[in-house]
Each structure stands twice: as C-alpha cells, then as structure tokens.
Amino acid sequence: MIRDPATLQALVEQIARFVRERLIPSEAEVAETDRVPPGIVAEMRALGLFGLSIPEEFGGLGLTMEEEVAVALEFGRTSPAFRSVFGTNNGIGSQGLIMGGTAEQKQNYLPGMATGEIIGSFALTEPEAGSDAGSLRTSARRVDGGWLLNGTKRFITNAPQASLFTVFARTDPASNNAAGVSAFLVERDAPGLRLGKPDRKMGQKGAQVCDVIMEDCRVPAEALLGGREGQGFKTAMMVLDRGRLHISAVCVAVAERLIDDALHYAMQRKQFGKPIAEFQLIQAMLADSKAEALAGRAMVIEAARKKDEGHDVGTEAACCKLFCSEMVGRVADRAVQIHGGAGYMAEYAVERFYRDVRLFRIYEGTSQIQQLVIARNMIRSAAGR
Ligand SMILES: Cc1cc2nc3c(=O)[nH]c(=O)nc-3n(C[C@H](O)[C@H](O)[C@H](O)COP(=O)(O)OP(=O)(O)OC[C@H]3O[C@@H](n4cnc5c(N)ncnc54)[C@H](O)[C@@H]3O)c2cc1C
Secondary structure, eight states: OOSOHHHHHHHHHHHHHHIIIIIGGGHHHHHHHTSOOHHHHHHHHHHTGGGTTSOGGGTSOOOOHHHHHHHHHHHTTSOHHHHHHHHHHHTTTTHHHHHHOOHHHHHHHHHHHHHTSSOEEEEOOBTTBSSOGGGOOOEEEEETTEEEEEEEEEEEETTTTOSEEEEEEESOTTOOSGGGEEEEEEETTOTTEEEOOOOOOSSOTTOOEEEEEEEEEEEEGGGBGGGOTTOHHHHHHHHHHHHHHHHHHHHHHHHHHHHHHHHHHHHHOEETTEEGGGSHHHHHHHHHHHHHHHHHHHHHHHHHHHHHTTOOOHHHHHHHHHHHHHHHHHHHHHHHHHHGGGGGSTTSHHHHHHHHGGGGGTTTSOHHHHHHHHHHHHHHHHHTO
16 A cells, blocks of 8 residues: 555655765675664665654554565665665564563663664574574573573574664473563663674675674563564464565665666677677566566565455465565576676676675575465465355
C-alpha cells in the first residue's frame, strides 16, 4: 500500500541521489577499510534511514511494506554493507519490539532506534543452533528482580556497534523446543555481557558481525519482551517474514545494478572488431538476467501489497527470499563472466558483489529452509481443504 505517491516519490528520489552521489563513490573505500565512514552514517541518520519501518509516533517514517520495498529497491543498488548499517534497526533489530513489546519498552527504545542513536541487533543464532533455531541453548533463569542469561550467540550483525540486543533464550529448562523460548531486550552495558572479536568474512566488508557472550548476564524483570514468557520464538518468526521481503527487494536492486554494470561493460568492450554486446551469447546472459530480475521485482511488490492488505504472507515471503537470493547469485555470476578476466579483478565492482551476494542465500533462513517453509505451508493448506 502506498499512502501518498508524491511523498514516497520524493523520498525515493532523495535516496537514489544519495546512493549515486555518496555511496557508490565510497564502495571501494568501505571494502578496503571494512568500515562505513562516520560521515556517511551521519547522513543516513539525517535522511531518516534508521527509522524507515519504525512507526511515526516513535519518530520513524512508519513506511508500509510496499513503501519499504520501493525504498529498498533504491538503496540496494550499492554495496549491501551500507544497508547493513541501518538494516537491523529497520528489520530484525526493531520489529520484535514493534510487534511484541510493551508500551513502556517501545517508548524506551524505539525513538532512539528511529534516529540511529541506538543500534539494535537480533541475537538468535548460536554455535549449535542455526537453521534449527528452536533448539537454542542460551538459558534465562529467573532471579530476584530479574533474569540471569547464560549462552553464546553467533554471527550477530551489527553487534560491535549495538547498544540493544534482542536475545532469544530458553526460560523453560524442561523444554527442548521453540515453546520454551522467550525474548529479552538486553542493553550493551548489562553486567556479564561481552563481545567476541569481529568476524572476518568472505564479503560485505564494512558490515560487522561478532559473537555475543553472556555469562551470568543480569537483566531486570522488565527486559522480558512483551512481559510474557514462551512468546520469543513466535516473535522471531514474525520478524523474519518482514525481513525476508526486505532482503528480497535488496537482492533485486543489487541484480539491477549488476545488469547495468554488465551491459555498460559489454557495450564498450570490443573483441573480434566489435562490442561484445553484439554477440548473441553475451546477449543471452544479459536477457536472462533482465528477465529474472524483473520476475523478482514483480513478486516482491505483489507480496508486499498482500502483506499490507493484512494477509498472511509466510509462503510468499519465503518464495521471494528463495527466488531473489538465488537469482542475484546467478546474475552476479553472469556479470563476472561478461567482464571476462576483468571480472575477477578487485578493481571492478562485480568481483566484490559476487562475494557480497553469496550471503543472501544463507542468512535470515537458508535457501533450504525457505524450501521447507514453502512446502510445509503447501501441504498444510492442501490438508486443510
Ligand atoms: C554474515 C552473517 C550475518 C548473520 N547475522 C545474524 C544476525 O544478525 N542474527 C542472527 O541471529 N543470526 C545471524 N546469522 C546467522 C544465520 O542466520 C545462520 O548462519 C543461518 O540461519 C544458517 O545457520 P547455520 O550457519 O548454523 O547453518 P546450519 O543450520 O548448520 O546449516 C548448514 C547447511 O545445512 C542445511 N540444512 C540445515 N537444516 C536443514 C534441513 N532441515 N533440511 C535441509 N537442509 C538443511 C542448511 O540449509 C545449510 O545448507 C548471520 C550469519 C552470517 C553468515
């Protein structure tokens, strides 16, 4: 749902200009230094990018899903590391609070998240619990006036910068499944919480990830998200649905950027006396990429509209995440191929994007997990008929 097309158009154009004039020229520096310059982060804050999906009453822009997708289709046209800076505040780092927080919890944290003063991280994965997140072992034990958390969370995006973690922990020690899991809002300076060393990754340099370690980490009673035990896993899954549509839009945008780069290169690179764009085998790679990116764009926009209409889009979100993340992998591979040897060299953006996009098929649910979700929902709905 687009509430006011003119306002959205103005925002989209502003972001497109920011991407073109500020982010794309800084891509190589960010990859080299593994950090996004503070000046760019300040401009992101001024543009309101940290609060895109946070309700207006808490200082955010309160975008609908379709509006968020329209914006992601613009800011996704550059290195995914830039999006990562404000990605957790709009997605997995804030949505649990928006969907399941008490009025007081929302008031405490959302205004700071909307401005980017507070960076939120989502801490679900553990060394022994990835795809099978419901088997997580981090424990939360009730003590006088609060809770004691023990466990390690792995690969947590933005953890080095975060001041607030949504931590998923087992509150029912007798359980071994998702039903015994609750969510906690844990501040960075909670006693007993420490961070591991930043992880060294294949790509997306500039986006920081590390372990979050809790040893008798003490949090107050009010840290329990929504004030209710046993809701944590449900919250995590609701958050992931929205996040999957957001990531899918970013995959489409990266694919469109790569198609532009590959087309531009093919039109100026000459072999056998003519531009390689005139060779039909190159044209096939360009055309397949264009058709697949267009399919991804259409399915994400349609799923976002359906979500705004209030429908359950669990299946559609998983289909979008599966198709778009796999699609951008194929497009990146063709973009490298069209560049020939130059595509293997670090001075061309396609080499970096080829590594960057590999992550999209892994986090927020691997492709195999999306397939399981889709098929499970298909079987359930057929059985219920
Ligand atoms: C850069 C990065 C950032 C991340 N950020 C976050 C974050 O902010 N917060 C967070 O909580 N997590 C985060 N993660 C973790 C990420 O969500 C997990 O890595 C992902 O869910 C997969 O879990 P795993 O790595 O344990 O792999 P595993 O679950 O061990 O999977 C290994 C392989 O087995 C397959 N597999 C597993 N189960 C099945 C099955 N039933 N059927 C078929 N195949 C199966 C998987 O698809 C995969 O191919 C991040 C990861 C990375 C790499």
